[in-house]
Amino acid sequence: MSDKTIARVELWIWILLYGGLLALVFGLAVERRDFPLGWSIVVGGGIAAATGIFLIFLRSRMKTDNRQRT
Incomplete structure (x- = not known):
């Protein structure tokens, strides 16, 4: 895998994980007023x-490109 692909996957990991947890907590707060x-x-x-x-699991399985660039 290229460094660019790995960086993109790592970016999406952070966005989805923290955004999802934030939405989950927000949904629990909204649930008191409007259940559905x-x-x-x-x-x-x-x-x-x-x-x-x-995606964290997939990232742990990705192989990095360790070739020397000239």
Whole structure:
């Protein structure tokens, strides 16, 4: 894998993981006022966070390109 691809995957890991957790907490707060809306935000945030965790697993399996560049 190229360095650019790995950097892009690492960027998406952070975005999905922290954005998903933030949406999950926000959905729990909204759930007190509007249950269906809050629940849908919680589910969306959970899916985003789970995708970030899955990308961490994929990143651990990626091989870096260790060739010397001239």
